[in-house]
Amino acid sequence: MPTVGLPGALVVAAVLACLPMILERQVIPWRGGTLVETFVSLAVVLVVTVWATRAAVPEPTRRPLAVDCLRVASLNIHGGYTTFFAPNLEEVADLLQRSGADVVLLQEVETGLLVSGSVDQAHWLADRLQMNVTFFPQNEHLQGLAVLSRLSVSDAEGYLLTSPGAQAAAQYVRYRLDENGDLHVYNAWLNYPLEAVDGRQVNEQVQDQVQQMNELYSVVARNHFGPQADPANPDRVVLGGSFNADESSRLYQIWAETVFEDPFATLFRERRNTLFPAGSPPARWDYLWLLNLRNSGAIIAEDEAVSNRRLSIVAVGREANQVCPTPGG
Template sequence: MEEQETRRGRAGRRQGLGVSSLDMVVTLVAVVVVVAGLSVSLIFPPDAPEAPVADEGRRAPAAAIPSPAVADPVVPEGGEVVVPPLAMEAERQSAQLVCQALIGTTELTALAYNIKSARAGSLDRLLGVMQRSGADVILLQEVDNRRRSTGSVDQAAWFAERLGGWHSAFGRNVTFGDGLYGTAIVSKYPILSSVNTPLPNIGRAQPRGLLHAVIDVEGVEVSLYSTHLDNTSANIRTQQASRISSMLAADPRPKILGGDMNTWPGSGPEQILTSRLDDSFVDAGSGSGPTHPASRPRTRIDYLLYGGPDLTPTSSVVMSEGGSDHLPVRSVFTLGGIKTEKCSDGAASKKSKKGGGDQPTQENTATPE
C-alpha cells in the first residue's frame, strides 16, 4: 500500500515537472515572436495612405521631377489635367527667352500751312483741311491768339482741342493791343518743350521768330520748327535763313522745318536752308509745286524741309485746298529708331522709350528694319 502511494507520488512529480517545462517553452516562443514582429515593423514601416489630389497641382517631391521644365502634369480622379505651378513658371520663363529687341520705324505725316489768321475763310474750314490731310504734326504761320478781330480765340489751342485733344505751342512775334500774332505747332504727340527765338530784323519790318518744339514720337524725340520769313527784303530773309541754319546745325535730333519762307527755290535764302536740310518735295514730291497765291498758284514759297538721323520722306504734295491765300504742303516721313520687342509666340510687341524710362505698353505698329 505504501509502496503504491510512493509510486503515485513520483509519477505526479514527474507529470508536474513536464507540464511546467511545456509552459515555459510556449512562453519563450511567444516572446520571440513578438520581438521579431516589432523588429520587422521598425525596419519596414507600413505605407502611408495616399493624400487626395487637390483641385490645383501640387509640387511633386524633388526626386520625382527630372527637371523643372519637364514636370509631368498631375491627373486627378476627375480626369482633368492639372499642370504643376513649377512647370507653368518654367513655361513662362521659356516664352520670355524667345523675345528679342528690335529697332523699327513708324510713319510721321507733317503739314505746313499759312492760315492768314482765318481771315480768308473760317476756323472750321481750316480745321477740315487739317483733318483731311491726315497730318500728325501741323506747322502754322499767321496765327492769332485772342485777337478781337478774329473772335478772341487762341487759334492753336482751338485746333488742337478739335483734332482730338492734341497738344499745341504758340510763338509770339507781334503784340497787338487786343492780342498776339505769330506761329504755332499742333501735334498729336506730346510736346516736351517749346521756345520761340526772335530772328534778325532791320528797321520797321515785322518781327519774325523761329518756334521750336520737341515732341515724343513713340519714344523718339523729334524737333519741329515753324517759321515765317520776312516778305519785304531779300537781305533780311538771308540773315534770318542763316540764323535758322546755324540753330538747326546744333540740334542732333531728327527735325522738320516748315513754313512760309517768302522765297522761291534756288534763291539765296532757300539755298542757305537746303545746304543744312533737305527739301521733302524735291526728294519725294509729286504733282504741282506752287503754293501761292492759292487761287492761282505761281510760285513755291511754302516748304517742309527735314534733316537729322532716321528721317526719310516717302511722299510730298501740295494740297489743293481753300481757306487761306496759301496752299498747304503735306509730307509723309518714315521715322526710325523706334524700339520694339518681338516674341515668337505671337504676343503683341511693345514699344519702349528710347534711352530708357517707363512707358505704357502699346500695341506694336512699327515695321522692324
C-alpha cells in the same frame, strides 16, 4: 497743395452757393417733403452736375496709331481768312482732319485780335482736332506760330529773329516718341521780300530775310551738329514754315546745300506752288525739310483753297528702310 479738378470745384461752388439757403431753413422749397422727394432732387442735381462737367472738359488728345510713321503738315492760315478775306477756321480744321496729319506747323496764327473775332485760333483748332498745341508769340502775343500735334511735348522754346519790320520768329518743339529717340520740329516765319519805291525787288543781299535765315541756320546747327551730336544716334528733324521766298533764292539754297532733304523736290514744278495770291502767278513760299527721316511721299493740297497758301503734307518714317502710307493714298 493737391488739386480737386473741375468736378471738385463745381461741387464746392454748389455748396457755397447754397449756404444762404441752408442758413435760412424756412426758404428751402422742399422743406417738409418726403424722403423720396429729397433723394430724387439730389439725384437730379448730381446727374446735371456730371453732365455739365463732361461737356466742359475737352476730349483727350487722339494719339497716332504708330510713332514710326507720321504725317507732318504745314499751313499758313493767313490770320484765319481766305484769299478774299472770308473766315476760314472751319475749313482749315476740316482740311487738317482729312489730311490725317499728326504734326501741323501753322503760321500767321492770331490769338485774340478783334478783326479775327477775338478767337484764339491756335487753341480753337487744337480743341476742334483733339490735338496738343504749342504757341510762340511774335507780335505782343496777338499773332504768332503754332504747332499742333498728337504727340507729347518734351520741350518747347522760340527765337525772335532780327526784324526791322514785322517780327520774324522761329519756334522749336521737341517730342518724346519713345526710347528710340525724339522728333525735333522747327516752325519759322520770315519777313516778306522788300521792294524798292519803283516796285522792283531789293537786292537779295540786303533783304531782312537773309539775316533771319542765317540766324535760324545757326540755331539748328548749334542744336544738332555741335559737339553734343551723336553720330550713332542722329537727331530726327523737321524744319518748315513760311520762308516767303521762292526756290531760286539764297534762302532755299542755304538748306539745299546741307544734308536736309526737300521731300517735294521730285514733284513737277507747278505742283510745288504753295502761294496763290489774287491777281498774281502762284509761287512756292512755304517749305518742309527733313533730316534723318525717310520720305514716304509728299503732296501739296493745291485744290484746297482754305487760305492764300496751300497745305504741304509729307509722310515720314523713322528708319531708312521704312515705308509709310503716302498722303492722299
